[in-house]
Amino acid sequence: xxxxxxxxxxxxxxxxxPVIYTLGRKFxxxxxxxxxxxxxxxxxxxxxxxxxxxDIERGLEWVRSKGVRVDPISGDVLEG
Amino acid sequence: xxxxxxxxxxxxGHEYPVAPTNVCELCFGPVEVVYEYEAISRSISRxxxxxxxxxxxxxxxxxxxxxxxxxxxxGFTPLIRAKHLGKLLRLxxxxxxxxxLNPSYSFKDRVVSIAVSKAIEFGFDTLAxxxxxxxxxxxxxxxxxxGLQSYVFVPANLEPSKLIGAxxxxxxxxxxxxxYDQVNRLCSExxxxxxxxxxxxxxxxxxxxxxxxxxxxxxxxxGWRAPDYAIVPVASGxxxxxxxxxxxxxxxxxxxxxxxTGMYVAQAAGSSPVxxxxxxxxxxxxxxxxNTICKSLAIGNPADGRYVLKILAESGGGAVAxxxxxxxxxxxxxxxxxxxxxxxxxxxxxxxxxxxxxxxVFPKDAVVVALITGAGYKTLEAVSGHLPPxxxxxxxxxxxxxxxxxxxxxxxxxx
Numbered sequence: 001x002x003x004x005x006x007x008x009x010x011x012x013x014x015x016x017x018p019v020i021y022t023l024g025r026k027f028x029x030x031x032x033x034x035x036x037x038x039x040x041x042x043x044x045x046x047x048x049x050x051x052x053x054x055d056i057e058r059g060l061e062w063v064r065s066k067g068v069r070v071d072p073i074s075g076d077v078l079e080g
Numbered sequence: 081x082x083x084x085x086x087x088x089x090x091x092x093g094h095e096y097p098v099a100p101t102n103v104c105e106l107c108f109g110p111v112e113v114v115y116e117y118e119a120i121s122r123s124i125s126r127x128x129x130x131x132x133x134x135x136x137x138x139x140x141x142x143x144x145x146x147x148x149x150x151x152x153x154x155g156f157t158p159l160i161r162a163k164h165l166g167k168l169l170r171l172x173x174x175x176x177x178x179x180x181l182n183p184s185y186s187f188k189d190r191v192v193s194i195a196v197s198k199a200i201e202f203g204f205d206t207l208a209x210x211x212x213x214x215x216x217x218x219x220x221x222x223x224x225x226x227g228l229q230s231y232v233f234v235p236a237n238l239e240p241s242k243l244i245g246a247x248x249x250x251x252x253x254x255x256x257x258x259x260y261d262q263v264n265r266l267c268s269e270x271x272x273x274x275x276x277x278x279x280x281x282x283x284x285x286x287x288x289x290x291x292x293x294x295x296x297x298x299x300x301x302x303g304w305r306a307p308d309y310a311i312v313p314v315a316s317g318x319x320x321x322x323x324x325x326x327x328x329x330x331x332x333x334x335x336x337x338x339x340x341t342g343m344y345v346a347q348a349a350g351s352s353p354v355x356x357x358x359x360x361x362x363x364x365x366x367x368x369x370x371n372t373i374c375k376s377l378a379i380g381n382p383a384d385g386r387y388v389l390k391i392l393a394e395s396g397g398g399a400v401a402x403x404x405x406x407x408x409x410x411x412x413x414x415x416x417x418x419x420x421x422x423x424x425x426x427x428x429x430x431x432x433x434x435x436x437x438x439x440x441v442f443p444k445d446a447v448v449v450a451l452i453t454g455a456g457y458k459t460l461e462a463v464s465g466h467l468p469p470x471x472x473x474x475x476x477x478x479x480x481x482x483x484x485x486x487x488x489x490x491x492x493x494x495x
Contacts, residue, residue, distance in 0.1 A: 005103070005108055009366070009367060034106070034107050034108045035091065035107045035108060035109065037364065042364075042366065044364070046107075046108045048108070069367055071264075071367060071381050072264065072265070072268035073103060073108045074102055074103060074110065074268075074281065074284070074383055075316060075379075075381045075382055075383030075384075075385070076264050076316065076379045076380060076381045076382065076383065077210050077264050077267045077268045077271065077278075077280065077281055078210045078211065078212065078235075078260065078263050078264045078267060078379070079209070079210065079211050079212070079214075079215045079280055079315065079316060079379065080188075080211065080212055080213060080214050080215060080315050080375060080376030080377060080378070080379070080425070080454075
């Protein structure tokens with residue numbers, strides 16, 4: 001089992017979709033939201049994922065394919 | 081010993097003992113260093129600072145290092161009264177903080193100096209970073225001086241001059257064949273997996289404190305005061321927030337008066353998530369995909385973006401984005417008025433300054449400070465195609481006179 005901390009940023013058209021719920025069910029990942037802010041025009045969530053490494057990878061690919069931006073929780077690591 | 085009290089989450093306020101970590105275990109918010117200010121106030125004074133060494137150690141009470149600071153000659157860079165640029169922009173008290181003059185030619189020496197000092201205290205034997213240039217050079221240089229191994233990850237398409245500028249210090253240079261997001265993702269995973277001092281990841285709270293010294297120096301060099309306005313280049317936003325924090329600390333310790341500085345963000349239009357949020361009146365930054373010649377500010381998802389926005393609101397400042405053409409013009413303008421050849425981030429700041437001055441944002445007699453954070457020799461390619469070619473002559477006086485006349489005529493025809 002592995003844990004991964006990530007930040008999801010949602011486009012306006014995805015605010016009403018249960019992306020995190022589906023991620024958990026479809027890929028057998030435990031999702032634990034630590035901080036989030038969802039408004040009518042956008043939203044983000046900082047969460048921890050707990051599951052098999054390959055399930056997490058596949059799950060995150062699916063989340064990206066839905067149009068959700070996935071970032072490390074500390075922002076960009078690459079600097080000038 | 082330092083005056084550090086511990087680490088505190090910037091979101092939920094939970095406190096932690098000093099450790100190599102950058103996130104709160106409860107809410108995953110970023111943590112920052114907090115100090116015992118009462119004890120500091122009994123130890124620090126203007127006189128003591130003034131008597132101190134001409135490097136970052138003169139502000140040691142306000143830095144998170146217990147032992148000696150790993151120093152390759154960083155800090156106390158010149159604050160120059162920019163008379164010529166000031167005259168052009170109708171600013172009587174314009175100053176340039178020239179941080180190009182640090183040992184690896186950028187302000188990153190400040191943060192890396194503190195990060196490496198702290199990494200040694202934590203017992204790490206290996207440094208690491210992911211960088212598009214300045215940070216890579218600073219980490220490799222400090223690693224060499226401290227006798228630590230360094231791993232420097234760079235995008236594979238980085239300019240050859242920047243690769244040389246880092247590899248000369250002897251790190252293990254790793255060129256990652258991937259786009260911006262892929263390099264970011266990989267390095268974030270590596271930081272989790274390897275027990276290394278990733279200077280801007282697990283050592284970030286300490287690393288970031290090094291930026292305060294830029295603010296301390298500006299205040300001291302202005303005669304113990306914060307400026308009326310500051311123009312700061314923003315990438316992750318760490319420099320911006322820490323310069324502000326530094327001035328607040330000096331004020332709370334009675335070393336300077338109240339801080340009434342209008343803080344201004346300067347970004348490249350091709351990577352301006354903070355400016356976008358500011359202009360849209362948002363309190364959160366929406367990540368972007370960077371596309372600008374200014375690689376040193378090309379951060380699409382700035383870690384400190386929301387804290388920069390808070391300071392903008394608190395200080396009554398603003399945010400300006402400038403185009404790549406403006407950046408090149410800015411680099412030339414600073415070089416041709418003040419003799420300072422800055423890298424593209426300096427072009428961003430100078431172009432933003434010109435834009436703000438054009439809108440008469442600053443009163444004529446205001447004390448305005450522009451932070452110039454890296455040297456132009458790192459980004460020669462940015463200006464190389466935008467300068468007049470050399471006069472090509474034969475080794476005779478007549479050939480020179482002929483070429484000179486031709487150049488003058490061309491100048492007139494384009495004037």
